[in-house]
Amino acid sequence: MHEMSLAVSLMEIIRQEMDRNHATRLIAARVRCGLLSNVVPEALELAFEAATRADEALDARARRVLVGAALEIETEPAVLRCTLCGREFCANERGGLFSPCPACGNQCGHKVVSGTEMYLHNLEVI
Numbered sequence: 001m002h003e004m005s006l007a008v009s010l011m012e013i014i015r016q017e018m019d020r021n022h023a024t025r026l027i028a029a030r031v032r033c034g035l036l037s038n039v040v041p042e043a044l045e046l047a048f049e050a051a052t053r054a055d056e057a058l059d060a061r062a063r064r065v066l067v068g069a070a071l072e073i074e075t076e077p078a079v080l081r082c083t084l085c086g087r088e089f090c091a092n093e094r095g096g097l098f099s100p101c102p103a104c105g106n107q108c109g110h111k112v113v114s115g116t117e118m119y120l121h122n123l124e125v126i
């Protein structure tokens with residue numbers, strides 16, 4: 001369950017950003033996950049909720065409220081490069097890493113250009 005550790009690192013970034021901007025309440029956090037990041041959105045949502053509750057007392061002392069915030073997860077396509085012809089293309093949801101190259105049809109050994117990462121896109125705070 002790597003979603004829990006993702007949620008914990010997400011929280012660290014969120015708390016830093018909130019303090020930097022003197023924000024007191026988190027309304028929503030928007031993250032983007034690459035198609036090949038292996039993040040299960042439902043699991044990340046649960047982990048996020050648990051992570052907001054875990055440090056509720058600490059947040060209260062720091063005058064921050066994170067409990068009740070929404071997590072919005074967007075999936076971004078992965079970009080692959082065909083090792084046979086060099087064409088770069090977007091992987092589709094079903095084929096993932098083995099999506100056929102639109103130029104030559106090759107299905108294996110693609111190099112991953114992007115799509116394995118997860119990052120915080122923006123925060124909605126008060």
Ligand SMILES: [Zn+2]
Pocket residue numbers: 082083084085086087101102103104105106
């Ligand atoms: Zn190709």
